[in-house]
Amino acid sequence: MKKIIIIIAQVILLYLFFQAGNFLQRLLHLPVSGSIVGLLLLFVLLLCRIVPLKWIEAGSVTIMSYLPLFFIPATAGIVNHLDIFSGKGLLLILILIISSVLTMAAAAHASQWLATLNGRHPGRSRWLGRRSIEKGKEI
Amino acid sequence: MVMLAAGIVLLNVAIYLMMSVIYRRYHLPFLIPALTATAAVVAILLWFKIPYDTYMIGGQWINQLLGPAVVSLAYPLYKQRHVLVQNLPAILGGTIAGLLVGMFSGLLLAAGLGFSKSYVLSLLPKSITTPVAIQISDSLGGDSSLTSVFVMVAGFTGAIGGPYIIKLFRIRSEVGIGIGFGTASHALGTAKALEYGEQSVSMSSVAMTVCAVVGSVIGPLVAWLMYP
Numbered sequence: 501m502k503k504i505i506i507i508i509a510q511v512i513l514l515y516l517f518f519q520a521g522n523f524l525q526r527l528l529h530l531p532v533s534g535s536i537v538g539l540l541l542l543f544v545l546l547l548c549r550i551v552p553l554k555w556i557e558a559g560s561v562t563i564m565s566y567l568p569l570f571f572i573p574a575t576a577g578i579v580n581h582l583d584i585f586s587g588k589g590l591l592l593i594l595i596l597i598i599s600s601v602l603t604m605a606a607a608a609h610a611s612q613w614l615a616t617l618n619g620r621h622p623g624r625s626r627w628l629g630r631r632s633i634e635k636g637k638e639i
Numbered sequence: 640m641v642m643l644a645a646g647i648v649l650l651n652v653a654i655y656l657m658m659s660v661i662y663r664r665y666h667l668p669f670l671i672p673a674l675t676a677t678a679a680v681v682a683i684l685l686w687f688k689i690p691y692d693t694y695m696i697g698g699q700w701i702n703q704l705l706g707p708a709v710v711s712l713a714y715p716l717y718k719q720r721h722v723l724v725q726n727l728p729a730i731l732g733g734t735i736a737g738l739l740v741g742m743f744s745g746l747l748l749a750a751g752l753g754f755s756k757s758y759v760l761s762l763l764p765k766s767i768t769t770p771v772a773i774q775i776s777d778s779l780g781g782d783s784s785l786t787s788v789f790v791m792v793a794g795f796t797g798a799i800g801g802p803y804i805i806k807l808f809r810i811r812s813e814v815g816i817g818i819g820f821g822t823a824s825h826a827l828g829t830a831k832a833l834e835y836g837e838q839s840v841s842m843s844s845v846a847m848t849v850c851a852v853v854g855s856v857i858g859p860l861v862a863w864l865m866y867p
Contacts (some may be wrong), residue, residue: 511704511707514707514710514711515703515704515706515707515710517707517710517713518706518707518709518710519706521706521710522706531771531774531852531855531856532771532848532851532852532855533768533770533771533774533851534706534770535705535706535707535709535710535770536709536768536771536848536851536852538706538707538709538710539709539710539712539713539716539844539848540713540848542710542713543713543716543717546713546717547717547720553714553717553718556711556713556714557714559711560711560713560714561714563704563707563708563711564708564711564712564714564715564833564840566655566708567708567826567829567830567833568655568671568672568673568676568827568830569651569652569655569672569676569701570701570702570704570705570708571673571677571705571826571827571830572651572654572655572673572676572677572680572698572701573651573680573694573695573698573699573701573702574702574705574769574787575673575677575791576677576680576681576684576691576694576698577691577787578677578681578788578791579681579684579685579691580691580784581784581785581788584785584788591752592749592754592758592762592789593792595745595748595749595752595762596745596762596765596789596792596793596796597792597796597800598744598748599741599744599745599748599762599765599793600741600765600766600792600793600796600797600800600823600824601796601800601804601823602740602741602744603737603738603740603741603744603766603793603822603823604737604796604797604801604804604808604819604820604822604823604824604828605804605807605808605810605819606736606737606739606740606741607733607734607736607737607738607740607818607819607821607822607823607846608733608737608805608808608810608815608816608818608819609808609810609815610729610732610733610735610736610737611726611729611730611732611733611734611736611814611815611818611819612729612733612810612811612812612814612815614728614729614732614733615726615728615729615812615814615815617728
């Protein structure tokens with residue numbers, strides 16, 4: 501019971517960070533969404549040790565384990581656009597899929613390549629060890 | 640009204656839990672609960688001719704949790720902070736390369752197949768998380784409601800196709816996997832990256848965040864290159 505109360509309190513705290521993010525986004529006319537601003541804000545406060553990890557740990561772990569649930573209502577909005585899945589719209593869907601596959605491949609390979617370069621850097625040989633361990637771990 | 644909202648919330652949670660059980664049982668990529676549960680909800684709405692606005696009386700309560708759920712990604716980010724610093728060039732380079740390839744391939748294919756400028760521009764921010772993508776699309780003269788559908792398709796392409804893409808393109812490191820998921824498929828991809836370990840999730844949520852920020856800047860530039 502105590503654990504549930506802690507989780508609820510921590511989710512409320514995360515919600516407050518989301519609202520703070522929304523407020524900052526409007527105030528400063530930032531080009532990113534309030535939730536991302538809230539994420540960055542919490543991250544910075546964790547780094548500065550203003551917010552201790554244990555204040556948000558249980559709530560974060562819980563809410564993250566149900567992450568896909570929170571997408572359902574927004575994603576179901578697709579009912580208002582079902583016409584896109586017929587006729588010429590299907591071609592657009594195909595383009596999106598191809599382009600997204602290319603995006604993922606390009607991002608992953610560019611980052612892998614840059615990570616190897618970083619590992620080879622002479623002044624950073626300490627990381628070379630870590631890198632090769634990580635590279636050896638095939639997934 | 641409250642009863643209706645509570646009923647819709649309970650129905651959503653029940654469908655989600657049921658789909659999660661099925662996913663854990665069979666573990667096939669196209670059975671991810673974000674897809675199957677949404678499909679079930681859409682089917683119910685169409686079958687019983689329930690308007691989306693009616694459904695959202697309850698749906699908005701779940702939708703409200705999407706914000707704090709994104710905020711909670713600060714947790715894996717913080718726990719992996721040392722890995723982040725070590726991989727900063729890889730993160731920035733990977734997301735920017737992915738964004739450019741994604742934007743240009745989408746634009747060129749769509750324009751090449753004769754789609755109008757409004758469609759093409761709506762496609763541009765597809766790999767960026769919905770709230771930000773909508774802002775970018777609006778500012779470029781795209782149709783933001785179309786954009787939100789395109790964002791979903793990009794999200795599901797990564798969330799469902801991710802495991803196949805990883806094999807096909809021989810992506811080997813957890814860092815590469817995470818950055819791939821986050822750059823191509825924003826939060827939906829990040830939810831899938833959870834299955835590949837803590838390093839992947841943190842890389843994915845960082846990539847998603849970097850994409851939102853960098854995409855807001857290079858989106859207009861790419862659009863201007865296409866339609867000067």
